[in-house]
Amino acid sequence: MATIKLLQLPVPPPSYYAATGNVPLAAASLASSLSIGEGSSLSVDASAISPEDTDVMGDVELVDFILESDPEYVGFSLYLWNTERSLHIANEIKKRKKDTTIIIGGPEVGADNPFVLNETGYDIAVSGEAEHSFYKLMKTLLSKGDLHEIENIAYRKPNGKLTDFSKELAADFPLNEFPSPYVSGFLAVNPNRSTYLETVRGCKSQCTYCFYPKSSQNLRTLDIDETVRLITQLKDQGAKELVFLDPTFNHRPGFEKFLDAIALVNADKQMSMFAELRSEGVTPILAKKMAKAGFNRVELGMQSINPETLKRVKRYGDPHKVAEVAKMLASEGIELLLDLIIGLPGDKPEDVERGIHFFLEHGLGQWVQAFPLSLLPGTAMRKDAERDGLIYMPTPPYRIIRTPDFSEEDLIQSLYLAEDLLDRRIDEFPRPFLCEPVESLRDTFYLNLTKVSSDESIRRVSRPGTRHHAVWFESENWDRDQSLVNELVKRRLTMDPFCTIDFVFYTDQILSHKFFANVKAEIAKAKQSYLSRVLAHRDENMQHRLICIQKMDADLGGTFAESMFARSDLFYYEERKLSSLPKNLVDIGIKIPMVFVNDENCPERLWTDLKNSVDPEAISFRSRKLEKRWAVEVLGYGEV
Template structure:
C-alpha cells in the first residue's frame, strides 16, 4: 500500500510556551479529497501529521519522522510563515528517502513566486484550490502516468529544473463536495486550540494586495443546513472558539439567516467566534445578531484613511462607515481589530497617522493594529509592483521596503510613530526560554566548561525541539568561547530553523564585544522568515541572546546598564525579592527569573498588578506556561 503524509508547519510563536495556532486545515482537506475520490480503496494510506507533533519537534526530528518507512508521497502546505522551513524539510526528507515524491501547494505556490520555484527538494508544485487537482494528481502518480496533462501544476524535469505551470483552471466544485476534515478524523478538535473552518470560498472584493481575489469573485458557499450540521458536530466534539476563514464573512448570501441559524446552535454561548467583515451592510440589527451568535472578536479593515488610495488598491469603502460599524460592534462588547496598512500605493506617512487619529476621534484607538504592506505571491499588486514603484523583499515576509512615498527609514519610523501614539508595541515581544530542563523534551542544552556537563559535545548534534535554549555557563565566558561557538554551530547545523535562545550565565563580567561576536555567529546561519520579520527593529526572532545574572553573585551596576543596551537581562531571585521590586523590574532593575519552585499566590498577585509582565519569567516550567497563557494571553482560549 502506498503512503501519503501531509504536513502543515506552524506559525512560529514568540515564546516556547505560546500556542502556535496551527490547525492543518489545508492538509486535512487534501486528505478528505483523496478519501472521497476513492484513493484509499485504490491502495493509498493517508496521514495528516498531528499539530501536537509539528508544534513540538525540531527540524531533524520532523525530517526523521516524515521520512520513516519511506512514504511514496509527502505533501507540504506552504504559507508565508512556514515556506522556508517546509522547503528545508522537503530537502531533508528527500535525502533520507530519495524515492519519495514531494508535493508542495498553498498560497506561496504561484507562477509569480521565483523564490519557491527556484528551490530544490520537491518534485511537483500545485497552485490554487487543490482538492480536485490533488486527487487527480495522486491517482495519476499511482498509475505511474504523466501528471503534466493536469491543470495548475508544475513538474520537475529530469534535468532538475521546474517546468512551466500547466494552464490555470479555477476551482468550481461545490463546497458540499467534501466533508469537513474534522468530521473525517484527519484534524483533531482540540478545545485548547481555535477551530478553523470555511463556509465560503471566493471573494467579491478585488483588493489588489490580497490573495483571495485570485481564486474567484464568484462565491461558493456551504449551505446553511450543512453548516449547522458542521457547527453542531464541532460543538459536540468540544470546540470552544470557531475562526471563520471566509474572506469576507458578511458577503455570503442570506447572511442574516445564517446568523440566526448560528444563534440557534450556540444558544448557550459555549462557543466564541471570530470573523473578518466588511463594514458595508453592518446594521444595528446585524450587530445584535453577531453578538448573540457568540462573536467576541471581529476584524474590520479600513487599511487607509486616504479615499484615493482605497480606490487605487480597489478596496473602496468609506472610513466613516468603518468607524460607524466598529462603534456598533464595540458597543455590544465585541473586541475589534481595526486594520491600517503602512506603504499602500498612494499613501504617505501622514496618511497612516491621520488614520490613527481618525479612529481616536471615534473612540476606537484601543483597537487599531498597524502593519507594513507585504507584496504577496498571486496578488494583483505583485503583478503591478514595478509599475507602482514598489520594492519588496523577494522572500517571506515579502515586506515592502520602498515606495514612491516611503523610504526604508520612513516605513520603520511610521511604525514606531504609530506605536508611540497607540502607546503599545504592535508586534509580539520575543520571550526567551529560561525554564529548567524537562526530562521528556530536549529543549535545554548546557555548556559549563570545567564542570561535569549534563550534555557532552556529542549531545549538541542530537535532534532537539522546535524552540531550545542553550546555557553558556562559566566564570569567565571568553575563556571557553571557541569551544562554545563550535558546539553552537553544531546545533545550528542540526536544527537550523529551531528558535534558539542563547543564555549567558557568567560568574564575572564579560566584555560587551562578546555580544557582537555572538551576533556574527548568528549571521552565518541562513536568514529566514523569523529572522526577517522583526529586522526593522534590529531584532532577530530566530536567534536571541539573553543574560541571566546568577543569584548571590554581584555585578557592577554600570556594566549591567551597558549590557542592557544590547540584550535583555534577568536577575535570578526568590518570590519575595521579585514582588518587592515588581514596579522596577524591566525598568530601573533587570527582569526577574524566579527560581522558586512552588507557587506564592500573594507574590504572584503583586507581580500581576505591578510588574511589566514581560519582565517576569520562571525557572519552573508550569509557572512559566501559566504566566504565558494567563497573563500574556498566549493561549488560544
C-alpha cells in the same frame, strides 16, 4: 498500498508556551478529498500529520518521524511563516530517501514566486485550490503516467529543471463536493484549539494586496442547512471556538438568516466565534445578531485613512463607516481587531499618523493593529510592483522596503510612531524560554564549559531538540571559551536551523560586547527565515535569541548592567529570589533590568502584585509551573 503524509507546519509563536494556532485544515482537506468518489478507489493511504506532533518536534525529529512510516509521498502546505522550514525538511527527506516524491502547495506556490520556484527539494508544485485535481494527480503518480496533462502543476524534469505551470483548472467546484475533514475523520476537533472552517470560498472584493481575488471571484458557499449540520457536528465533537476563514464573512447571500441559524445551534453559547467583516452593510440589527450567535471577536479592515489610497488598491470603503460599525459591535460586547496597513501605495507617513489619530479620536485605539504591507505571491500588487516603484523583500515575510512615498526609515519610524500614539508595542515580543531543564523533554541543553570537556559539550549539543529550545552556557572564563561557544552555537544551528533557539549566557563574570558580537556573527551565518526577518527592523531575531543572565548575588558593577540593559539585540536579566524583588515592582524592566525568578512557588498575594504592577514581559521564571501560569494568565498565551 502507497502512503502519502500531508503536513502543515505551525506559525512560530513568540514564546514556548504560546499557542501556535496550527489547524492543518488544508492538509486534512486534501487527505479527505481522496476518500470519496473516484478518489476512494486509489490504492493510497492518505493522512495529515497531527499538529500535536508538528508543533513540538524540532527539524531533525520531524524528519525522523516522517520517515518512520516510509511514505512514498510527502506533501507540504506552504504559508509565508513556514515556507523555508517546510522546504528545509523536504530537502532533508530527499537526502535520506531520494525516491520520496515531495509535493508542495498553498498560497506561496505560483508562477510569481521565484523564491519558492528556485528551490530544488521538491518534485511537484501545485498552485491554487487542489481538492478537485488532487485525485487526478495522485492517480497519475501511482500509475507512473505523464504529468503534463495535469492542470495547475509544475513538475521537475529528469534534468532537475522545473517546468512552467500547466493550464489553470478553475476552482468552481461546490464546497459540499468534498466532505469536511472534521466529518470524514482526517482532522480531530481539539477543544483546546480553535476550530477552523470554511463556509465560503471566493471574494467579491478586488483588494490588490490580497490573495483571495486570484483564488476565485465567484462566491461558493455551503448553504445554511449544510453549515448548520457542520457546526452541530463540530459542537458535538467539543469545539469551543469557531474561526470562520471565509474571506469576507458578511458577503455571503442571506447573511441575516445565516446568523439566525447559527444562533439556534449555539443557543447555549458553548462556542465563541471569530470572523472578518467588511463594514459596509453592517447594521445595529446585524451587530446584535452576531453577538447572539456567539461572535466575541471580529476583524474590520480600514487599511488606510486616505480615500484615494483605498481607491488605488481597490479596497474602497469609508473610514467613518468602519468607526461606526466598530462602535456598534463593541457596544454588543464584541472585541475588535482594527487593521491599518503601513506602506500602501499612495499613502504617505502622515496618512499613518492621521489613521492612528482617527481611531484614537473615536475611542477605538485599544483594538488597532498596525502592520507593514507585505507583497504576497499571487496578488495584483506584486504583479504591478515594478511599475509602481514598490521595493519588497524577495523572501518571507515579503515586507515592503520602500515606496515612492515611504523611505525605509519612514516605514520604521511610522511603526514606532504608531506605538508611541497607541502607548503599546504592536508586534510580538520574542519571550525567551528560561525554565529548568527536564531531560525527557529535550528542550534545554545545559553546558557548563568549565566542568565539562569540549568533546562532551559537543556531544550534548549535537542531539535533536524540540521546535523551541534553549542552550545554556556557563563559564569561568568567557574569553578563553569564545571559540568553543561559537562552535557549539554553530552545531546547534546546523542541527535544527529553523527551530526557535534561545542562547543563554548564565554568568557571574563580565562578558564583553566583543564576545556577543562574535556570537552574533556566528548566528548571522545560519539560515535565515520569516522568523529571523520579521522583527529585523528592531534588531531583534525572533528565531535565534541572545540572553544574558547575571547570577544571583553576582556583583558585576552598574556599568556592565547599564551596557547590557541598553542593548536591543540581547535580553538582560538579573537572577533574583522573590524575596529580593525591588519594592517598586513597576521599575522592573524600566529603570532596572528584567528579572529571572529563581523560586519554585509564589505566594498568591505577591503573584497578584506582580500581575498588576510588572510589565509582563519583564519577568521570567525558572519554574515551569510559574512560567506557564504567567504565560496563560497574564500574557494571554496558550490555547483557547
